[in-house]
Amino acid sequence: xxxxxxxxxxxxxxxxxxxxxxxxxxxxxxxxxxxxxxxxxxxxxxxxxxxxxxxxxxxxxxxxxxxxxxxxxxxxxxxxxxxxxxxxxxxxxxxxxxxxxxxxxxxxxxxxxxxxxxxxxxxxxxxxxxxxxxxxxxxxxxxxxxxxxxxxxxxxxxxxxxxxxxxxxxxxxxxxxxxxxxxxxxxxxxxxxxxxxxxxxxxxxxxxxxxxxxxxxxxxxxxxxxxxxxxxxxxxxxxxxxxxxxxxxxxxxxxxxxxxxxxxxxxxxxxxxxxxxxxxxxxxxxxxxxxxxxxxxxxxxxxxxxxxxxxxxxxxxxxxxxxxxxxxxxxxxxxxxxxxxxxxxxxxxxxxxxxxxxxxxxxxxxxxxxxxxxxxxxxxxxxxxxxxxxxxxxxxxxxxxxxxxxxxxxxxxxxxxxxxxxxxxxxxxxxxxxxxxxxxxxxxxxxxxxxxxxxxxxxxxxxxxxxxxxxxxxxxxxxxxx
Numbered sequence: 001x002x003x004x005x006x007x008x009x010x011x012x013x014x015x016x017x018x019x020x021x022x023x024x025x026x027x028x029x030x031x032x033x034x035x036x037x038x039x040x041x042x043x044x045x046x047x048x049x050x051x052x053x054x055x056x057x058x059x060x061x062x063x064x065x066x067x068x069x070x071x072x073x074x075x076x077x078x079x080x081x082x083x084x085x086x087x088x089x090x091x092x093x094x095x096x097x098x099x100x101x102x103x104x105x106x107x108x109x110x111x112x113x114x115x116x117x118x119x120x121x122x123x124x125x126x127x128x129x130x131x132x133x134x135x136x137x138x139x140x141x142x143x144x145x146x147x148x149x150x151x152x153x154x155x156x157x158x159x160x161x162x163x164x165x166x167x168x169x170x171x172x173x174x175x176x177x178x179x180x181x182x183x184x185x186x187x188x189x190x191x192x193x194x195x196x197x198x199x200x201x202x203x204x205x206x207x208x209x210x211x212x213x214x215x216x217x218x219x220x221x222x223x224x225x226x227x228x229x230x231x232x233x234x235x236x237x238x239x240x241x242x243x244x245x246x247x248x249x250x251x252x253x254x255x256x257x258x259x260x261x262x263x264x265x266x267x268x269x270x271x272x273x274x275x276x277x278x279x280x281x282x283x284x285x286x287x288x289x290x291x292x293x294x295x296x297x298x299x300x301x302x303x304x305x306x307x308x309x310x311x312x313x314x315x316x317x318x319x320x321x322x323x324x325x326x327x328x329x330x331x332x333x334x335x336x337x338x339x340x341x342x343x344x345x346x347x348x349x350x351x352x353x354x355x356x357x358x359x360x361x362x363x364x365x366x367x368x369x370x371x372x373x374x375x376x377x378x379x380x381x382x383x384x385x386x387x388x389x390x391x392x393x394x395x396x397x398x399x400x401x402x403x404x405x406x407x408x409x410x411x412x413x414x415x416x417x418x419x420x421x422x423x424x425x426x427x428x429x430x431x432x433x434x435x436x437x438x439x440x441x442x443x444x445x446x447x448x449x450x451x452x453x454x455x456x457x458x459x460x461x462x463x464x465x466x467x468x469x470x471x472x473x474x475x476x477x478x479x480x481x482x
Contacts, residue, residue: 011130015138017188018126019145021082024182025089026149029157030096030171032312035296036305037168043100051297051431052424054105058293059418061113063411069117070404074195075254078125079186085118086183093179097172124400128192144324151320158313196397197257261401268402273338274390276452278402280345281386282409283445288379289414290438291356294422295372297431303365315369322373323380330384337389339460343453345382350446352378356439360432417441 030037038045038054045054073081088111095108126138160166166174194200269275299305299312337344352375359371391399420426421437429437 011134011138014129014190015126015134015141017185017190018082018122019141021086021182021185021189022122022142022146023149023152024178024185025086026146027153027156027178028150028175029153029160029313030168030175032154032157032296032316033161033168033171033305033310035300036310036312037096037172038105039300040168040306042169043105045102045105047297047300047431048424048428049102050105051294051434052422052428053102054109055293055297056418056423057106057109058113058116059289059411059415061110062116063113063408063415065114065117066404066408066411069114070120073118073121073124075198077192077195077199078121078128079189079191081118081121082125082189083183083186085115085121086179086186088112088115088118090176090179090183093172093176097169097176120404124196125189125192127196128194129190147320147324151317154313154316154320156313158311158317161313162309162311196400197261198253264398264401265405268394268398269405274402276342277345277386277389278406278409280342280349280445280449281383281390281406282413284349284379284382284442285407285410286413286417287438287441287445288376288383289410290417291372291375294431294434298359298435299365299368301431302363302368308365310365311369315372319373319376322377326377326381327384330381330388337385339456340453341385341389342449342456344385346446346448346450346453348378348382349442349449353439353442353446356435356442360435360439 035047035050037043038050039047069081092108092111092115095104095111099105099108123142126142127135130138157171160171192199269278296312299310303310335344355371355374355378359368359375362368387403390402394402417437421429421434
């Protein structure tokens with residue numbers, strides 16, 4: 001019993017429970033075949049209804065709830081939002097199983113947008129319950145287990161379909177059971193005592209003070225040990241104690257947190273280098289989300305799922321594994337990304353655009369599959385580099401802020417493109433014109449960052465020519481360090 005108690009109080013317990021939740025919440029055998037399910041006899045929807053009326057709702061929902069969920073996640077200290085996410089995921093799966101019609105499927109997409117926005121709670125939770133020294137391991141486990149779950153789900157779905165073991169509807173029942181396991185698991189997570197903004201690590205309740213040697217005195221006076229008195233004298237000489245020691249949750253504190261976030265936001269984006277990487281992040285993530293959301297419609301157009309055998313699950317599994325290997329391999333490359341990074345962003349974005357053009361104009365399903373895998377691997381490669389470059393000089397709180405701001409920018413841009421290009425109230429384009437626009441969009445990104453990368457290299461060479469040999473670093477690469 002003592003061993004169990006020690007394990008539950010250790011960092012391994014919340015990490016294990018979170019990983020179990022992450023695995024079961026991402027094993028979705030039907031997901032690679034969602035278009036076939038929605039347009040088949042079970043739901044009897046048309047491809048145009050799914051493409052132009054149902055799928056756009058996810059983008060609008062995700063964008064509308066992203067900021068409130070981000071703030072509530074920190075205020076409620078993560079676990080309630082993780083549980084809420086699992087409830088929304090269960091509702092989404094239940095609606096996919098039992099309800100029919102365009103309005104019902106639009107409501108399902110709205111709930112799924114809430115699920116996606118709540119991912120911030122899953123990825124932030126672990127930092128509030130483990131020690132700083134365990135961040136790397138805990139992050140690796142929690143992120144890789146989601147990739148494993150998605151891979152297992154895709155392989156499982158492909159095997160079930162290829163060997164005709166279940167109908168699409170029974171696959172949805174199986175998914176609902178897995179989602180119920182994830183919901184039960186989320187309730188077992190321990191409740192964190194801290195968060196990044198509203199409940200900082202050294203928080204004390206109103207009328208209390210945390211002593212410098214770690215003791216809490218509810219009267220507001222510290223114990224008079226020799227060490228604490230000397231340290232308090234030092235604090236008095238340096239000025240008032242840090243704000244994080246006295247924060248409490250309330251209206252005034254909420255205002256302070258928002259002001260603090262705005263000040264950090266302005267300071268972070270005052271760095272031109274961070275700004276350029278963030279612009280690519282937002283633009284590329286917008287395009288990536290659009291491709292992921294509508295690629296099954298393209299596959300179904302090239303090779304209708306009602307008439308041919310499809311291998312969407314196998315392709316998704318391969319893309320997950322190769323993307324993971326690509327992202328992992330970046331950690332072993334010795335490249336000055338601050339120097340060559342923008343050129344890499346432009347070059348690889350151009351290759352991604354070429355893959356999209358091939359998918360669009362070559363009416364062969366295997367070319368479509370190969371182009372998708374190449375595109376996904378290139379994006380994962382570049383987003384890993386971008387995350388590393390941005391995070392290298394930021395604290396955890398500022399990285400969370402920049403991460404959220406970049407994704408919000410991506411979603412805002414995605415909502416604009418969706419409303420104009422995809423939505424039936426806009427142009428309502430068919431899938432081939434859509435993908436022509438997406439490929440052209442990545443071509444624009446490639447041209448912009450190729451020019452920017454060439455300018456950066458030319459500036460660096462010019463600086464080296466005009467300055468003594470020992471000054472080899474351009475000031476443009478060292479400014480605004482955080």
